[in-house]
Amino acid sequence: MTLEGLSSVAILGAGKIGGAFVRQILQKTGIRVYATGRRVETLRGAESLGAVATRDNDEAVRRSELVVIAVKPYHFPQLLSEVKQESWKGKIVVSLMAGVKLATLRAALHGAKVFRAMPNLNAYVGKSSTAVSENLYDDASRTVEEFLGLFGQVYWVPEEYLDVWTGLAGSGPAFIAEVLDALAMGAVAAGMPRELSYKAVLDVLEGTAILLKNGFYQHPAMLRDDVTTPAGTTIRGLMVLESGGVKATLMKVIEAAARRSREIGNEIDSRIREKINSRIGHTA
Numbered sequence: 001m002t003l004e005g006l007s008s009v010a011i012l013g014a015g016k017i018g019g020a021f022v023r024q025i026l027q028k029t030g031i032r033v034y035a036t037g038r039r040v041e042t043l044r045g046a047e048s049l050g051a052v053a054t055r056d057n058d059e060a061v062r063r064s065e066l067v068v069i070a071v072k073p074y075h076f077p078q079l080l081s082e083v084k085q086e087s088w089k090g091k092i093v094v095s096l097m098a099g100v101k102l103a104t105l106r107a108a109l110h111g112a113k114v115f116r117a118m119p120n121l122n123a124y125v126g127k128s129s130t131a132v133s134e135n136l137y138d139d140a141s142r143t144v145e146e147f148l149g150l151f152g153q154v155y156w157v158p159e160e161y162l163d164v165w166t167g168l169a170g171s172g173p174a175f176i177a178e179v180l181d182a183l184a185m186g187a188v189a190a191g192m193p194r195e196l197s198y199k200a201v202l203d204v205l206e207g208t209a210i211l212l213k214n215g216f217y218q219h220p221a222m223l224r225d226d227v228t229t230p231a232g233t234t235i236r237g238l239m240v241l242e243s244g245g246v247k248a249t250l251m252k253v254i255e256a257a258a259r260r261s262r263e264i265g266n267e268i269d270s271r272i273r274e275k276i277n278s279r280i281g282h283t284a
């Protein structure tokens, strides 16, 4: 099935990332979107974007060919209890939940073709960097790739990389925002107005990203060297950066975030498995 063949998509949990998905789908395609939530505010927000908003997760799943799970991982057992097992049959399901493993999703969603993806909040403007596991090399994979392409770049990766991806690209917008804020504050400390500093820093980020993305430099260090005049301003700044251990700190930031993703995964995944097993035991 191509994206054009999709008539309806369900977004289960139209919160921050789910809402970003709703927005892009409705801006870029004619696909009908069923968006679910619990609070009136969530439903109204989705409705204002043009989605069909409902509290009924089962109906949203039944009416859609592709289903996105965008609730917090610890809300997944409750969501499962709200959708009849047979409703998942034949659906393409893309889980955005951090930590919940493919094997667990497959055990929970019988008869569905299940994918696990990790986008980031830049999906709101179609600029996410999204990893997805695992490529089944069939029609469903092509549909999922085209679908996730609505929100930005898509990379098929083995599931074992998803925790690092979560630390780097999932959490990444927050880390970049902090670095941008620090640089702008530095300019404020040196005497420039905040608004102008902030604009300048954003331009620098954008231009640097374009230079690197378009291959003008093979490595960030080469770009750095081109800016660094002997005895100039940049080397003085770089010396402070080095003495503050900023590079090592940023490396540890990603390592720590990836480690936490793994930890959450292990905690949550086993809790969800217990619930699934007890549910299966209960209904048997």
Ligand SMILES: NC(=O)c1ccc[n+]([C@@H]2O[C@H](COP(=O)([O-])OP(=O)(O)OC[C@H]3O[C@@H](n4cnc5c(N)ncnc54)[C@H](OP(=O)(O)O)[C@@H]3O)[C@@H](O)[C@H]2O)c1
Binding pocket: 012, 013, 014, 015, 016, 017, 018, 036, 037, 038, 039, 040, 042, 043, 057, 069, 070, 071, 072, 073, 075, 078, 079, 082, 096, 097, 098, 118, 119, 120, 121, 170
């Ligand atoms: N935020 C990110 O940058 C990001 C990036 C990648 C992946 N993710 C993943 O995406 C998921 C959602 O994260 P988020 O930041 O978007 O959280 P969020 O803003 O809290 O959104 C979660 C939504 O799920 C809804 N929900 C909870 N239980 C539900 C149920 N039983 N039925 C229907 N809707 C239900 C909530 O509705 P109410 O508000 O009405 O209670 C809420 O709107 C998480 O698993 C996270 O790991 C997030």
